Amino acid sequence: MYIDIAESICYFIFMEKMKRTHTCGELNASFENSTVILNGWVHKNRNHGGVHFINVRDRYGITQVVIDEDATEELKAKAEGLKFEYCIAITGVVRKRPAEMVNPKMSTGDIEVKALDIEVLNTCEVLPFMVSETESDAKEDLRLKYRYIDLRSKGMQDRIRLRHEVAFATREFLIGDGFYEIETPTLIKATPEGARDFxxxxxxHPGKFFALPQSPQLYKQILMVSGFDKYFQIARCYRDEDPRGDRQLEFTQVDLEMSFVSADDVYDVVERMMKHIFAKTMNVELAVPFRRISYHQALNSYGSDKPDLRFGMEFVDFDAIASDCGFSVFKDAVANGGNVKAIKVDGAAESYSRKKITELEDQAKIYGAKGLAWMKVAGGKLDGGVSKFFEDKQEEILSLFDAKDGDLLLFMADSWKVACTALGAVRVKVAKDLGLIDPMRFEFAWINDFPLFEWNEDEQKWDPAHHMFSMPKPEFLSSIKSNPGAVLGDIYDLVCNGYELASGSIRVHNPEIQQEIFDVVGFPKEEAEKRFGFLLNAFRYGAPPHGGIAPGLDRLIMIMSARESIKDVIAFPKNNNASSPMDESPAEILDEQINELHLRVVEEDK
RNA sequence: GCGGGUGUAGCGAAGCUGGUUAUCGCACCGGCCUGUCAAGCCGGGGAUCGCGGGUUCAAGUCCCGUCGCUCGCGCCA
Structure with a gap:
C-alpha cells in the first residue's frame, strides 16, 4: 500500500497536538480552569446564535462544550459546520457552570468546557439512524447492518461493558479457585449426535471435513484424564440450528470441568461463581445455595424444565375432582391416563374477557393443547366457562384453590406432558400480561434428576435425553438395561428467570457403564469406536471420576441486563435468518476456493 | 418445514368501512436566535406506499401470489 510520508508526519504532529488529556466522562468542578483536550463524537449540536453548545461523547460519558459569543469568527464557523457523529478534538478550558445551569442528569453536569479550538478528525455521513441516548428504535436488521453505529448507543455500550466485566469476574473467580484456563481446538471431528455441525x-485431505465444536465437551473430559482436575475456558461454540431469541449459531460458554467431584461440588462452585459475578459487576447479593427442583417437579408444578420462579401460580392438581365430574373432557383425560392441571390467577377475572382467554388458549395450542377451560369466582361461587359442570363441587373447588371473588381459574386436560407444558406457557403469558414479572430480580434454581433416556416414538427406540456420557444416579446402575425409562441421570441444569443458563452432568468414566448406555440407545460398538474412540481410549488409561457444567455467557448477560434477545448482548450477532447483515455472510466463495477444497456446489431444485 | 406479527421519505410512526395534492415527529438543506442540555422559531427538499398480478370508474386501503424482517413451534444430545 502507498503511504504518504508527509501525511504520516503531519498526522503524527497533529495527534500530538490534539491527543486527549481527559475523557468525556471524568471532568468535574475540581478541574476548574484546567486547559484540556477532549476527543470524541458530536452527540448533540445546539446553536443559539450567540452561544453554541456541543455535546461531545466518548465511551466514558458526555461533556458539554461551549463556544461563547466572544469566540473568533473562525471558531464559530467551525462549530457551525459540525454535524452529528463527526469525530472531533476540542481544546478548551474547564469552567464551572452557573448554579442555575448545572445539569444533574449528566455526570459532568457541574462543568462545561469553553472551546479554544475545534479540530475535525473525521466527518460523518448522514446517519441511517440516530445514535440513541438509550436504545435505538430502528428495526433490528438495520441496527445489525450498521452495527458500528448501533454499538455507540448507551444501551449497547453498557451491555458490552457488562459482558467484559462479567468475563473478567468469571476468570478472576475461577482462577482464584484453582482452575486452569486451557484452550481446546476449534477444528475437530464431527460427532453424530446432537445439533447439526458446522x-x-x-x-x-480431499473429501474430509473438520467440524466446529458444539462445545468442548470431549476435550475437557480428556483434560480430566490428563490430570488437569479443574479446567475452564470461555469457549466459543457452534451449532447449525435455527436461531431464536435466546439462541445464536455461535455462542459463548463458560465451560468448566472438575475431577473427583459430585454434583454438589459442581453446584457449590457455580453458586460461588455466580455470587461473585453478580456482586462484582452489579452489586447484587445473590442468595445461595440455589433451590433445587427435580425435573419432574419442575414440569409438574410450573410446566417447564426451566421455570420462571419470579412469580407464583404453581399448578394445582385437579385430577381427583376431574375424574368424577360431569365434564367429559376432564373425566376422559384422567380416564385415559392423562391429567388435569390448573392455575389460579389472583384477582384476574376482570382482566380476562372471553377474548383475552381465547388468546391464552391460542398460546396453549402452540404447545399441542386442544383447549383451555376456565372459571371465574364471583359472589362466592364459580361463574362462567365450564362452571356449570361443577355446581355440585363448588365448595371443594374453592377450597382446593383457596379461591376468592375475582379470581380466575384456568384448566388444562391432556396427557401429563402436554397438559403441563401448555399450561406452563399460559402461566408465563398471564404473568407477562399482568406485569407480575420484576425484570431486575434473579431467581436461580437447579433442576436435576433428569431422565437419562427418553423414548423416541418415531423410531421406537431409546434416545439419550442429555448426552451419552452422563452418569446414571447410583441407585439406577443395576437397572440401566432392564428399565431404561426409569433411570435418572446425574444431570443438572441451572435455570434463571425462565431460561436454561447452564447444563451439566457427572460423566461416565467407566467403560462397562458406557457400554450399557450405548447398548440401550442402540449405538453399535464399531460406530462408537469410529466416532469418539479417542475418548473411549483415553478412558482406558486411568480416567478419574469427573463432572462439569457450562453456563452460557450470552444468556447470563441477557438476563443480567433484563433483555429478551441474546442479540442485544453480542457485539456482532447473526440475524434470525442465520446471516450477518453487516458483512453479508454467509457468502459465495471463489471457484478457485471451491476447487481447492475438492467441493462441488449442487444447485437445489425448486 | 410450519404458525403469529410486520413492511408507507434516511429513521420511527399515522392513514377508519376504497374516493382530491399520502400525514406527523426526528434526521437532511436554507434562514433566524446569548444559556441550551428532547433547545426554539420560520421556510424548503425528499415516498414508484416491499415486489408481482388481479378486482374496480378509482387501491397505501380489497383479493391472490411472492420476498424480507421479527417472535414463536418443530429443531437445539
Missing amino acids: VVPSRI
Whole structure:
C-alpha cells in the first residue's frame, strides 16, 4: 500500500497536538480552569446564535462544550459546520457552570468546557439512524447492518461493558479457585449426535471435513484424564440450528470441568461463581445455595424444565375432582391416563374477557393443547366457562384453590406432558400480561434428576435425553438395561428467570457403564469406536471420576441486563435468518476456493 | 418445514368501512436566535406506499401470489 510520508508526519504532529488529556466522562468542578483536550463524537449540536453548545461523547460519558459569543469568527464557523457523529478534538478550558445551569442528569453536569479550538478528525455521513441516548428504535436488521453505529448507543455500550466485566469476574473467580484456563481446538471431528455441525472442508485431505465444536465437551473430559482436575475456558461454540431469541449459531460458554467431584461440588462452585459475578459487576447479593427442583417437579408444578420462579401460580392438581365430574373432557383425560392441571390467577377475572382467554388458549395450542377451560369466582361461587359442570363441587373447588371473588381459574386436560407444558406457557403469558414479572430480580434454581433416556416414538427406540456420557444416579446402575425409562441421570441444569443458563452432568468414566448406555440407545460398538474412540481410549488409561457444567455467557448477560434477545448482548450477532447483515455472510466463495477444497456446489431444485 | 406479527421519505410512526395534492415527529438543506442540555422559531427538499398480478370508474386501503424482517413451534444430545 502507498503511504504518504508527509501525511504520516503531519498526522503524527497533529495527534500530538490534539491527543486527549481527559475523557468525556471524568471532568468535574475540581478541574476548574484546567486547559484540556477532549476527543470524541458530536452527540448533540445546539446553536443559539450567540452561544453554541456541543455535546461531545466518548465511551466514558458526555461533556458539554461551549463556544461563547466572544469566540473568533473562525471558531464559530467551525462549530457551525459540525454535524452529528463527526469525530472531533476540542481544546478548551474547564469552567464551572452557573448554579442555575448545572445539569444533574449528566455526570459532568457541574462543568462545561469553553472551546479554544475545534479540530475535525473525521466527518460523518448522514446517519441511517440516530445514535440513541438509550436504545435505538430502528428495526433490528438495520441496527445489525450498521452495527458500528448501533454499538455507540448507551444501551449497547453498557451491555458490552457488562459482558467484559462479567468475563473478567468469571476468570478472576475461577482462577482464584484453582482452575486452569486451557484452550481446546476449534477444528475437530464431527460427532453424530446432537445439533447439526458446522463443517469445514480440508484442502489437504480431499473429501474430509473438520467440524466446529458444539462445545468442548470431549476435550475437557480428556483434560480430566490428563490430570488437569479443574479446567475452564470461555469457549466459543457452534451449532447449525435455527436461531431464536435466546439462541445464536455461535455462542459463548463458560465451560468448566472438575475431577473427583459430585454434583454438589459442581453446584457449590457455580453458586460461588455466580455470587461473585453478580456482586462484582452489579452489586447484587445473590442468595445461595440455589433451590433445587427435580425435573419432574419442575414440569409438574410450573410446566417447564426451566421455570420462571419470579412469580407464583404453581399448578394445582385437579385430577381427583376431574375424574368424577360431569365434564367429559376432564373425566376422559384422567380416564385415559392423562391429567388435569390448573392455575389460579389472583384477582384476574376482570382482566380476562372471553377474548383475552381465547388468546391464552391460542398460546396453549402452540404447545399441542386442544383447549383451555376456565372459571371465574364471583359472589362466592364459580361463574362462567365450564362452571356449570361443577355446581355440585363448588365448595371443594374453592377450597382446593383457596379461591376468592375475582379470581380466575384456568384448566388444562391432556396427557401429563402436554397438559403441563401448555399450561406452563399460559402461566408465563398471564404473568407477562399482568406485569407480575420484576425484570431486575434473579431467581436461580437447579433442576436435576433428569431422565437419562427418553423414548423416541418415531423410531421406537431409546434416545439419550442429555448426552451419552452422563452418569446414571447410583441407585439406577443395576437397572440401566432392564428399565431404561426409569433411570435418572446425574444431570443438572441451572435455570434463571425462565431460561436454561447452564447444563451439566457427572460423566461416565467407566467403560462397562458406557457400554450399557450405548447398548440401550442402540449405538453399535464399531460406530462408537469410529466416532469418539479417542475418548473411549483415553478412558482406558486411568480416567478419574469427573463432572462439569457450562453456563452460557450470552444468556447470563441477557438476563443480567433484563433483555429478551441474546442479540442485544453480542457485539456482532447473526440475524434470525442465520446471516450477518453487516458483512453479508454467509457468502459465495471463489471457484478457485471451491476447487481447492475438492467441493462441488449442487444447485437445489425448486 | 410450519404458525403469529410486520413492511408507507434516511429513521420511527399515522392513514377508519376504497374516493382530491399520502400525514406527523426526528434526521437532511436554507434562514433566524446569548444559556441550551428532547433547545426554539420560520421556510424548503425528499415516498414508484416491499415486489408481482388481479378486482374496480378509482387501491397505501380489497383479493391472490411472492420476498424480507421479527417472535414463536418443530429443531437445539
